[in-house]
Amino acid sequence: MKVVIFDMDGTLLDSKKDITISVNKIREIHYNMPPLSEEFIVEAINMEVRNLPKLFYGTEVYHERDRNAFEIHYAIQCIQNPYLYDGIKETLLELVNKGIKISVATNAPTPFALRMLKHLGVYELFDVIIGADKVAISKPNPEMLENILNFYKFNKSAHKAWMVGDNSKDMLSARNAGIDSIFATWGFSPISNHSLVVSNPKEILDIVL
Template sequence: MFDMDGTLIDSGYAITNTINYVRENLGFERLEKNFILEKVNDPNINAAEFFYGTKEFTQKQTKLFEEYYNKHCLTDLVVYDGIAKLVDDLKSDNFTLAVATNANSDYAHKMLNHVGLGEYFSTILGYNSVKNPKPHPEMVNKILDTHSIKKEKAQLIGDSHKDIMAATNAGVDSVLVNWGFSNHEENAIETVEELEKRIFDKFK
């Protein structure tokens, strides 16, 4: 199971430009890209409160976000070096591949298809396909149930502590990667080669 943003694809520009578009429409100033991306992945903050000053996302915020993101989510999308070959190798080796993302699943399909990765994943689950997004384990459990896979036979790969917490909460092994939106001081791997080794160490 892969997280999408910051793990498979670098969608940093689309995310930060969208958040800044919403902020500007609400009368807030723009924030710097790296700062936004770091906070988006922080499990200890309430994103609605942090970015827009409300306890929960309002209808207006959601509408502004989706309106902009829908138009611009394919702009500046880049697949991280080595990821396309990795998923191709895994698929050829009969792995069941899935995506667990806190993005909207419609956008996730659209974005992954746009960069040529969509066909590799049997399931692409977004926050709108579950009641509780990551770090809650619901998304992970739903993917395991869909494919009748035991948790011992699964692994979740992501660039955020929300991913690791979701996996841990589901009793699933996880790998934290450091090429995404967070800059982890420890317990994270730096390259796709290391990731491939971690995957094959577990499953072979």
């Protein structure tokens, strides 16, 4: 058995525009702050160590009203502008057709992930979709990946698995779970020194098949 676990934002799909719109909406309505650039928001999200409420709203922790308002806004906003990266759907279909098991491990909340993947027409291709709300600690902690591997009754001596992602948290989660990682350069963090690097989704097939 072969298993490929995909990150979502920056790996399967581009969600930068909608994340930026929702963050800036909270800045506007709660703090009367000017908008942040898309580049700043994406870089902040992908930092290994960061304080997002401080960077986004100037607060040391997320206030409940900010979190709730963001989730209400993004629940609608998240399907306004996302798109699958070129070659992703074809690659997913080919993996499934070849009998490869595929799942999603995302630090986004699961309801957003389900909504976006359904909207983009690839939801039914995945066996498991796990978001940050389903685990105690999100990536780079390996819990998300371990839950998926346990679903498949994965045996490291007999089976093979890869984590495909676009940032260091994805790569570290794979290492912490004891599986291989594939770095996708088309995502939110295009620079990598990882051993397995792909610049096109279809290159994943060359590694896995």
